[in-house]
Amino acid sequence: MPLYLDDDQIIMRDSARSFMADQASVAHLRSLRDAADPTGFSTDLWKRFVEMGFSGILIPEADGGMGLGHVEAGIVLEEIGRNLTPSPFLSTGVGVVTALGSATPMLRERWYPAILTGRAIGTLAIDEGTKHHPERIALKAERSGKGFRLSGEKRFVQHGHVADVVIVSARTGGDVDERSGVTLFAVDGNAAGLTATPQRLLDASLASRLTLEGVEVEADAVIGEVDGGWDTLSGILDACRAAAAAELVGVADAAMAITLAYIRERRQFGVPVGSFQALQHRAAHLYSEIEVARAAVLKAQQRLDAKAPGAGRDVLVAKAMAGLAASLAAREGVQMHGGVGMTDDYDIGLYMKRGRVLEELFGDTNRLADRLAQLNGY
Amino acid sequence: MDLEKFRTETRAWLQANCPAEMREPVRSDADYCWGGRRAVFSSPAQQQWLQRMAERGWTVPDWPTAYGGGGLSAAETKVLREEIAALGARQPLKSFGISMLGPALLKYGTEAQKREHLPRIARGEIRWCQGYSEPGAGSDLAALSTRAEDRGDHFLVNGQKVWTSYADKADWIFCLVRTDPKEKHKGISFLLFDMESNGISTRPIQLISGQSPFCETFFDDVKVPKENLVGELNRGWEVAKYLLGHEREMISGFGLGDGQSSIGKAARQAAETAPDERLDDPLLRAQMAVFDVRAAAFRAMTERFIDELKAGRAHPAQPSMMKYYGTELNKIRHTLLMSAGGSDALEWDSTRSGGGAAARAWLRSKANSIEGGTSEIQLNIIAKHILGLPTA
Numbered sequence: 001m002p003l004y005l006d007d008d009q010i011i012m013r014d015s016a017r018s019f020m021a022d023q024a025s026v027a028h029l030r031s032l033r034d035a036a037d038p039t040g041f042s043t044d045l046w047k048r049f050v051e052m053g054f055s056g057i058l059i060p061e062a063d064g065g066m067g068l069g070h071v072e073a074g075i076v077l078e079e080i081g082r083n084l085t086p087s088p089f090l091s092t093g094v095g096v097v098t099a100l101g102s103a104t105p106m107l108r109e110r111w112y113p114a115i116l117t118g119r120a121i122g123t124l125a126i127d128e129g130t131k132h133h134p135e136r137i138a139l140k141a142e143r144s145g146k147g148f149r150l151s152g153e154k155r156f157v158q159h160g161h162v163a164d165v166v167i168v169s170a171r172t173g174g175d176v177d178e179r180s181g182v183t184l185f186a187v188d189g190n191a192a193g194l195t196a197t198p199q200r201l202l203d204a205s206l207a208s209r210l211t212l213e214g215v216e217v218e219a220d221a222v223i224g225e226v227d228g229g230w231d232t233l234s235g236i237l238d239a240c241r242a243a244a245a246a247e248l249v250g251v252a253d254a255a256m257a258i259t260l261a262y263i264r265e266r267r268q269f270g271v272p273v274g275s276f277q278a279l280q281h282r283a284a285h286l287y288s289e290i291e292v293a294r295a296a297v298l299k300a301q302q303r304l305d306a307k308a309p310g311a312g313r314d315v316l317v318a319k320a321m322a323g324l325a326a327s328l329a330a331r332e333g334v335q336m337h338g339g340v341g342m343t344d345d346y347d348i349g350l351y352m353k354r355g356r357v358l359e360e361l362f363g364d365t366n367r368l369a370d371r372l373a374q375l376n377g378y
Numbered sequence: 379m380d381l382e383k384f385r386t387e388t389r390a391w392l393q394a395n396c397p398a399e400m401r402e403p404v405r406s407d408a409d410y411c412w413g414g415r416r417a418v419f420s421s422p423a424q425q426q427w428l429q430r431m432a433e434r435g436w437t438v439p440d441w442p443t444a445y446g447g448g449g450l451s452a453a454e455t456k457v458l459r460e461e462i463a464a465l466g467a468r469q470p471l472k473s474f475g476i477s478m479l480g481p482a483l484l485k486y487g488t489e490a491q492k493r494e495h496l497p498r499i500a501r502g503e504i505r506w507c508q509g510y511s512e513p514g515a516g517s518d519l520a521a522l523s524t525r526a527e528d529r530g531d532h533f534l535v536n537g538q539k540v541w542t543s544y545a546d547k548a549d550w551i552f553c554l555v556r557t558d559p560k561e562k563h564k565g566i567s568f569l570l571f572d573m574e575s576n577g578i579s580t581r582p583i584q585l586i587s588g589q590s591p592f593c594e595t596f597f598d599d600v601k602v603p604k605e606n607l608v609g610e611l612n613r614g615w616e617v618a619k620y621l622l623g624h625e626r627e628m629i630s631g632f633g634l635g636d637g638q639s640s641i642g643k644a645a646r647q648a649a650e651t652a653p654d655e656r657l658d659d660p661l662l663r664a665q666m667a668v669f670d671v672r673a674a675a676f677r678a679m680t681e682r683f684i685d686e687l688k689a690g691r692a693h694p695a696q697p698s699m700m701k702y703y704g705t706e707l708n709k710i711r712h713t714l715l716m717s718a719g720g721s722d723a724l725e726w727d728s729t730r731s732g733g734g735a736a737a738r739a740w741l742r743s744k745a746n747s748i749e750g751g752t753s754e755i756q757l758n759i760i761a762k763h764i765l766g767l768p769t770a
């Protein structure tokens with residue numbers, strides 16, 4: 001398979017690009033932010049997004065979705081990144097949809113149609129500490145009647161306060177850092193004993209701390225195997241990391257584009273500042289980093305779609321590399337803007353903020369690179 | 379005076395006079411005292427500390443006593459600085475008057491100007507702001523176009539400045555103006571004037587950190603008395619550059635961080651989680667270890683630079699190197715602290731995150747390599763004036 005978008009994918013990219021640019025530009029983010037919008041995204045926009053079929057990209061055709069892959073989800077996410085669009089697509093359309101792929105038919109029948117029609121959004125509750133350690137699970141699930149009782153805390157849960165379904169990683173056995181004894185559950189957002197406390201993050205998005213106090217779930221809320229949820233969780237994380245990587249490429253690309261536009265226009269010493277070789281070389285370097293990141297991201301998406309063994313490794317590379325490219329793009333972007341880059345009036349700072357949140361989500365570059373080193377045997 | 383005796387006495391005096399609260403690490407901008415007509419003291423201890431230090435002339439220890447300074451030699455000043463650091467005492471007064479205007483007035487001011495302005499700076503009575511940059515004159519500062527016309531006994535100033543830090547809080551401004559439109563560098567003059575003069579208005583600009591410490595500043599027929607010209611007419615560029623050297627020296631100090639000897643300690647305090655969790659990432663730990671090497675070496679560089687500067691041995695362009703290195707270091711520092719803080723550090727206004735303290739400080743640090751002349755401009759200066767590389 002060639003490592004570039006095919007004709008259908010290009011058509012999809014063009015329609016996603018014009019849709020997002022028309023309906024969800026940076027001005028849209030600003031208006032939500034300035035109104036301190038309590039939802040964290042526009043439900044109207046989400047409706048139109050759903051009408052485009054985007055929420056069902058990864059839902060199998062048999063279940064009424066588009067039955068497409070991570071390449072296509074990534075195409076949409078790149079446009080989300082480019083426009084800094086607040087959207088529950090990653091957590092719902094990638095995270096929850098992938099998780100439901102391992103769920104019972106009953107769970108799928110409950111949530112897929114709701115996601116396809118825009119009636120429900122969802123999210124993942126994985127992290128318990130301030131850094132991403134997916135095996136570090138203390139949240140307990142104990143047998144109770146025919147089901148389970150969940151108690152513990154999660155944090156950094158995107159859209160957690162408005163999610164209709166939350167995929168929770170819990171410990172049914174083993175020790176805090178062990179991979180065995182992990183079980184995944186689909187928990188109703190309005191379950192008794194579940195509280196979400198939203199926090200505004202620097203990019204104006206809302207992430208929640210979740211407290212579960214004896215939340216009761218049925219046995220068929222389990223996703224994958226009891227005690228054997230680690231592999232399922234890894235698969236979900238692969239999908240989410242690839243998705244976050246795609247969004248990061250969009251962030252990086254747009255940050256570079258507005259910076260290039262600025263240094264073409266801004267004049268000092270009687271010439272455009274973009275004519276200084278000091279800036280030209282760094283811009284050219286940035287371009288190179290973004291191109292390399294984009295290739296790594298597409299490779300990982302294609303390998304995930306092909307269900308290739310070891311695709312998780314490509315995903316680590318993709319997310320780590322996209323994080324490097326996006327943080328460079330933001331840093332260089334602000335610096336090349338000079339004083340205006342530090343002002344809220346210009347968009348470049350917003351890219352720096354969003355990039356920083358995505359960098360942390362599902363593991364930062366350091367964490368993923370360390371994991372890769374382990375897989376490489378050192 | 380015997381230096382060891384001076385050290386013993388200084389230590390004893392600081393011990394006796396520095397309030398305990400003023401020995402706590404600085405947590406936010408509110409912990410700094412900026413002085414001025416509308417001075418805001420965050421605590422009685424802060425005010426007391428300023429008064430006691432100012433009485434001894436130790437807000438500006440090496441300025442002459444006649445101008446409110448401590449009259450200390452370079453060696454004594456260094457001892458004082460070391461003892462202040464050893465005690466962990468806060469700077470009693472943060473001021474553009476001390477770090478920027480003062481040195482320029484000492485060199486270029488008339489006797490009357492020195493007597494009028496320096497003691498008020500030393501006591502923190504007048505707060506100054508810097509009117510250099512304009513919308514069309516940033517890196518190319520000498521392209522500035524704010525006009526000052528000669529009207530006999532006064533100049534009439536019209537134009538606009540931008541990025542004027544704390545213009546809305548400052549009492550006076552030191553300002554670069556164009557007095558000869560036919561010349562570039564040789565048509566600039568250096569003026570001082572009261573921000574309460576008629577015709578001045580300011581409009582705060584919001585930063586990406588959410589704060590608005592700087593402003594657009596507009597001058598509409600502002601009358602400035604002739605005696606407020608510093609240096610010669612049309613020779614202000616020389617004063618401006620000399621002042622920039624001091625500004626860059628001051629900004630390079632950001633590279634010293636908050637005085638903690640290791641970033642590991644700061645990283646542990648970065649968020650509320652179990653401290654060890656944050657440093658168990660081997661890559662982050664390695665990056666922090668390398669940072670500590672650079673930071674410790676930069677502390678040595680700072681000491682060497684100041685010693686050489688006071689002895690007249692520093693290269694005139696060395697402040698550019700210090701500014702470049704110190705600010706790039708401070709940016710790395712905040713990047714690492716954000717990494718250590720993890721998702722907690724992304725919170726923007728929660729109490730737990732101290733109102734997003736880490737994130738806001740990280741964003742604010744990005745300006746370090748822009749304010750006071752960008753890193754690119756410092757590198758150009760180093761390449762040209764220190765390395766003597768040829769120009770295109």
Ligand SMILES: Cc1cc2nc3c(=O)[nH]c(=O)nc-3n(C[C@H](O)[C@H](O)[C@H](O)COP(=O)(O)OP(=O)(O)OC[C@H]3O[C@@H](n4cnc5c(N)ncnc54)[C@H](O)[C@@H]3O)c2cc1C
Binds near residue numbers: 276510518543
């Ligand atoms: C937080 C903050 C506080 C400030 N406070 C003050 C203040 O109190 N008073 C005041 O007068 N000013 C202040 N400034 C302004 C500051 O001095 C200017 O922002 C700075 O000099 C850069 O000018 P500029 O913003 O116009 O950027 P520009 O000059 O437009 O630069 C844009 C980009 O082009 C690059 N560039 C420009 N020329 C060259 C070249 N020859 N070679 C290579 N690259 C080049 C720059 O490095 C930068 O990356 C402040 C700025 C900030 C961010």
